[in-house]
Amino acid sequence: MNAHAKRCLATAVAVVLFCTACGNNSQPAAQETTAAETAPPTTAQQTREVPADTMAPSGEAAVADGHQHAHGAATTPAVEPYPSVSLRVLEDPAGGWLLHSAPSNFRIAPENVSTAHVDGEGHMHLYIDGVKVMRLYGEWHQMPPLAAGTHEVRVELSSNDHSAMAIDGVVVDDTVTLEVSADQATLATDGSTGAQDPTGQDMSSMDSAESAGTGSGEGTNPAQTVSIEIVDGEPVGGHQRVGVALNSEVAVTVTSDVTEEVHVHGYDILRSVSPGRPLNFSFTADIPGVFEVELEGSGRLLAQLTVS
Numbered sequence: 001m002n003a004h005a006k007r008c009l010a011t012a013v014a015v016v017l018f019c020t021a022c023g024n025n026s027q028p029a030a031q032e033t034t035a036a037e038t039a040p041p042t043t044a045q046q047t048r049e050v051p052a053d054t055m056a057p058s059g060e061a062a063v064a065d066g067h068q069h070a071h072g073a074a075t076t077p078a079v080e081p082y083p084s085v086s087l088r089v090l091e092d093p094a095g096g097w098l099l100h101s102a103p104s105n106f107r108i109a110p111e112n113v114s115t116a117h118v119d120g121e122g123h124m125h126l127y128i129d130g131v132k133v134m135r136l137y138g139e140w141h142q143m144p145p146l147a148a149g150t151h152e153v154r155v156e157l158s159s160n161d162h163s164a165m166a167i168d169g170v171v172v173d174d175t176v177t178l179e180v181s182a183d184q185a186t187l188a189t190d191g192s193t194g195a196q197d198p199t200g201q202d203m204s205s206m207d208s209a210e211s212a213g214t215g216s217g218e219g220t221n222p223a224q225t226v227s228i229e230i231v232d233g234e235p236v237g238g239h240q241r242v243g244v245a246l247n248s249e250v251a252v253t254v255t256s257d258v259t260e261e262v263h264v265h266g267y268d269i270l271r272s273v274s275p276g277r278p279l280n281f282s283f284t285a286d287i288p289g290v291f292e293v294e295l296e297g298s299g300r301l302l303a304q305l306t307v308s
Helices: 003-038 043-048 059-066
Strands: 075-077 084-091 097-104 121-128 131-136 140-142 149-158 164-167 173-180 224-231 240-244 248-256 260-264 269-273 279-285 289-295 301-307
Touching: 084 149, 084 173, 097 121, 097 149, 131 289, 140 289, 224 240, 224 289, 224 301, 248 260, 248 269, 269 279
Parallel strands: 075 164, 224 248, 240 301
Antiparallel strands: 084 097, 097 140, 121 131, 121 149, 149 164, 149 173, 248 279, 260 269, 260 289, 289 301
């Protein structure tokens, strides 16, 4: 091999070695770039890029969005002129308290209860200490017995279908705080009532009690029986309107083809009924006013008791 051939061969070998070295150095660089491009963003990046309007609700809003009570939690938007309600509680000289709930731009329509929504009409729901006590079909109502202590009394406007009326998502209601002293209390710590008349005589004849009989006694009005038959979760013949004499004993009989709880509002009576197991109980109607008997789970109205 002459000198010129040797120089050409050396040059070719050098070029090959140089290209090989460059190739080995460039591959890791490409791999590093790919890894950087596919790596997940940092926590700061993830948080910073989330738009405000896509944030999940928190606190009470999250609870409201995720769960609604069986009845009374849904809302219906109110229309103009917007309704409102004003609430006050007055002490009754005979014992207890009178509730005055005055709605504006809203018609109380007891004849349309449990029917479809109609703008501007419905009824009211009374809550005491966050617990629904009864429906209200008038401005004046005798408050149920209260124990000594601080109580939150709230009334909300409700549509015929029992959904709460709302303006921009805010329920239309009014709330007052009632301080009840030991001397003013009409409910003992054991749950018994002890309302006093102006002469100081105890107006309570007996505690509410479950009983298979109707029961009556000397000095009391004859017992009155309210019979309710439930088929497919509905009261046969619709809900009843029953007049009850004050301090009389009322016997309630319920048969049902569904398992439910029967709730007598105002008297805080809650009893279970199921297929093949009729419900029988009695209580003394010693609290004046209008009280609903309803199925606790579905909210279906069974009867209205007007005690006077």
